Amino acid sequence: MNSGIHDLASLRDALRDFVAARGWRVYHTPKNLAMALIVEAAELVEHFQWATAEESLAPSPEKLAEVPDEVADTLIYLVEMADVLNIDLIAAARDKIAKNAVKYPAPG
Amino acid sequence: MNSGIHDLASLRDALRDFVAARGWRVYHTPKNLAMALIVEAAELVEHFQWATAEESLAPSPEKLAEVPDEVADTLIYLVEMADVLNIDLIAAARDKIAKNAVKYPAPG
Amino acid sequence: MNSGIHDLASLRDALRDFVAARGWRVYHTPKNLAMALIVEAAELVEHFQWATAEESLAPSPEKLAEVPDEVADTLIYLVEMADVLNIDLIAAARDKIAKNAVKYPAPG
């Protein structure tokens, strides 16, 4: 199944199958997914909480081995959240960057 | 520039340009990006904090108009975090789902 | 009413009155209070997300004026959470420090 995951759309489809096969749909409300998402984001924060800026740029091999899993968990819940709310993630990011470009114009 | 954003790779490239054009690279350490990411995740949580499960599944038009921006901000910082740490987001998600499938086998 | 708030017990009592007077008890479940708590904690994080360690030790006057409100909001939801779950905050902290002292013994 996973070998077919190569972009956000196929990731979303794989997550739909994964959740449905385990009967988890009923738990994956936007409210609960927002909670799950922030819990995973906090696991990322935990990796860097006592690090200096420099240390955070050069994580230890142990951290480098663990961080991809936390990043993945955050992405997984974000993709599920967008799916249950019918949000196109890439279009939403494109629109937000356009707004940010107006709010924070580049110098020169 | 934004019209070229159509997947995670082009989103990453657009964010690199956006950050470089504003001289923000020095601030975008993994430590700071983890903080920015969780702040955006919390804005998502805020939308649903007093909602029942049912209400969270049928957000008001006002919420529906705001949630895509919060989802987008979360994705933006996640893509930047993965970029500075050289993590392939889709590969990381694929690996994590494989681990989850072992940890939580589907019934039957 | 507020003039009577001088410790955690009187703060808890004032919050009970405040919540009851507005008919909010039904919303203040542990689940929702955990969400409200982390949203307030994120507002604290937001104040420091781009700051260096040094800058965070010497906040601007604007920040110094805002941070007490975020700290207060976090405390308020924490006190409410402890109240609905019948947890004695000071006793819980005392027990946790005793565990931490075993886990992280002081050198020499």
Add this chain to the structure above:
Amino acid sequence: MNSGIHDLASLRDALRDFVAARGWRVYHTPKNLAMALIVEAAELVEHFQWATAEESLAPSPEKLAEVPDEVADTLIYLVEMADVLNIDLIAAARDKIAKNAVKYPAPG
């Protein structure tokens, strides 16, 4: 040492001693304490992320055994944050409740 912890002031003093004895002062900047605080708040969120409102009001004995530690950790970092920023937690809460009373007047 801990037997002397009976209110927020004695908790703050015990934490000062604990941190100083381990040479941790240098790590306990407002920036890092905000990160540590939100990580602990997320551990609270994690306990309730898949629970219904009703389940969160009647936690299992296992949860009831764990939640006080997470609540304590959140309080500990909040007290340390207030200490390094010279914020009087009770006064800040009193002021915030006064503002909230204006913002959300009690009905009739």
